[in-house]
Amino acid sequence: MSTPDQFDGFMIHDTKNWSTFHKQKFEPKQFEDHDVDIESECCGVCGSDVHTITGGWGDLSTSPLCVGHEVIGKVVKVGKACKTGVKVGDRVGVGAQVQACMQCGNCKSDNENYCPAQVDTYNAPYKQQEGHSDKPMLNSSGKQLFSQGGFSSHIRAHEYFVFPIPDSIPSHEAAPMMCAGLTTYSPLARAGCGPGKKVAILGIGGLGHFGILWAKAMGAEVWALSHTADKEEAAKKLGADHFVLTKNKDWAEPLAFTFNFILNAADMTNEFDLATYMSTLAVNGEFHNVGLPDKPLPQMMAQDFAPNGSKICGSHIGSRKECLEMLKLAADKKLKPMIETIDISEQGCKEAVEKVKVNDVRFRVTLTGFHKAFGTGKA
Ligand SMILES: NC(=O)c1ccc[n+]([C@@H]2O[C@H](COP(=O)([O-])OP(=O)(O)OC[C@H]3O[C@@H](n4cnc5c(N)ncnc54)[C@H](OP(=O)(O)O)[C@@H]3O)[C@@H](O)[C@H]2O)c1
Ligand SMILES: [Zn+2]
Numbered sequence: 401m402s403t404p405d406q407f408d409g410f411m412i413h414d415t416k417n418w419s420t421f422h423k424q425k426f427e428p429k430q431f432e433d434h435d436v437d438i439e440s441e442c443c444g445v446c447g448s449d450v451h452t453i454t455g456g457w458g459d460l461s462t463s464p465l466c467v468g469h470e471v472i473g474k475v476v477k478v479g480k481a482c483k484t485g486v487k488v489g490d491r492v493g494v495g496a497q498v499q500a501c502m503q504c505g506n507c508k509s510d511n512e513n514y515c516p517a518q519v520d521t522y523n524a525p526y527k528q529q530e531g532h533s534d535k536p537m538l539n540s541s542g543k544q545l546f547s548q549g550g551f552s553s554h555i556r557a558h559e560y561f562v563f564p565i566p567d568s569i570p571s572h573e574a575a576p577m578m579c580a581g582l583t584t585y586s587p588l589a590r591a592g593c594g595p596g597k598k599v600a601i602l603g604i605g606g607l608g609h610f611g612i613l614w615a616k617a618m619g620a621e622v623w624a625l626s627h628t629a630d631k632e633e634a635a636k637k638l639g640a641d642h643f644v645l646t647k648n649k650d651w652a653e654p655l656a657f658t659f660n661f662i663l664n665a666a667d668m669t670n671e672f673d674l675a676t677y678m679s680t681l682a683v684n685g686e687f688h689n690v691g692l693p694d695k696p697l698p699q700m701m702a703q704d705f706a707p708n709g710s711k712i713c714g715s716h717i718g719s720r721k722e723c724l725e726m727l728k729l730a731a732d733k734k735l736k737p738m739i740e741t742i743d744i745s746e747q748g749c750k751e752a753v754e755k756v757k758v759n760d761v762r763f764r765v766t767l768t769g770f771h772k773a774f775g776t777g778k779a
């Protein structure tokens with residue numbers, strides 16, 4: 401099996417036309433010794449894709465841009481220095497990170513998701529020598545090469561960010577675990593989520609719905625906090641013991657001093673009355689942001705943290721170690737996310753990102769049908 405010199409992707413050209421996708425070719429990074437090439441089968445659609453293409457997080461670093469960082473596919477090429485055991489033919493996944501230095505203190509302590517030299521799966525510049533040089537990696541026309549994401553025929557990633565997928569998890573369900581799953585698993589695991597803990601999952605979207613699945617499977621008592629009334633039934637089916645509609649006046653009052661941990665996976669924290677949410681934390685409880693809104697968090701007074709000694713913090717995706725643990729938990733406990741599928745095409749990509757933008761997904765879209773769209777899958 402081999403890989404083409406250029407990959408095919410559904411790409412946007414500017415943030416004004418953020419849902420207009422064009423199918424076109426792009427040049428991937430140069431193939432280096434720890435790289436793995438994957439022929440993609442499907443890809444989840446993350447809230448972060450929408451923040452990026454709408455320009456909510458700032459200008460595009462490169463144009464055209466291919467987003468998508470929840471990829472499942474088949475390994476078609478393995479670099480000669482690879483040592484994770486990845487083999488041609490394996491079914492694997494790639495999430496929101498494709499490279500790190502692998503040498504710094506963070507990389508050496510299972511915190512490579514906090515490596516200062518990390519490369520995001522799309523919209524990030526590559527440096528030469530697997531990121532160890534200060535020199536930019538250039539394309540065949542002498543221009544800076546940027547990472548390009550998974551709405552595409554193939555993806556190239558450092559082996560450490562290529563995860564084996566258990567046979568029992570179907571690809572369209574495994575795909576969103578690569579970002580939404582890992583981003584919620586990591587902080588819950590690090591917080592010691594388990595029996596005896598009261599955990600709230602705030603914002604029941606792609607991330608939040610995985611948060612419910614994991615927190616329940618870890619043994620916590622789980623509350624779903626949502627501003628959308630019609631999510632109650634699904635939230636309970638996913639494992640929430642309680643559902644709280646945060647649109648209701650005085651919703652927080654009966655919950656004062658309750659939660660050990662609030663996992664905030666909502667997208668619009670800038671509009672929240674954060675002091676009210678903090679009041680529902682038990683003593684020394686944590687309000688943990690994984691949602692990354694376009695705008696700053698609301699102003700708070702130091703006094704808001706005083707009544708319960710609470711804290712506010714955040715995190716970025718998760719580590720390889722946590723990804724493998726998460727996949728094992730999902731397989732062992734037969735956990736089922738709720739996934740909608742849309743076949744990839746210019747129209748399919750448009751429909752998917754527009755649905756995410758208006759909170760119309762229950763609870764993750766996975767783009768499928770890649771082999772047909774790209775003429776792959778024959779190897
Ligand atoms: N930290 C990281 O490493 C990381 C990784 C991936 C994604 N993210 C970020 O995580 C966030 C969620 O991503 P996602 O893919 O799960 O997005 P999503 O599927 O769109 O879910 C976001 C949820 O936020 C809530 N929400 C949306 N609009 C709201 C509003 N106006 N007021 C209150 N709540 C609102 C909704 O939940 P309810 O209807 O239940 O209220 C919605 O389902 C995004 O900001 C994304 O960029 C961060
Ligand atoms: Zn994501």
Ligand SMILES: [Zn+2]
Nearest residue numbers: 501504507515
């Ligand atoms: Zn590092």
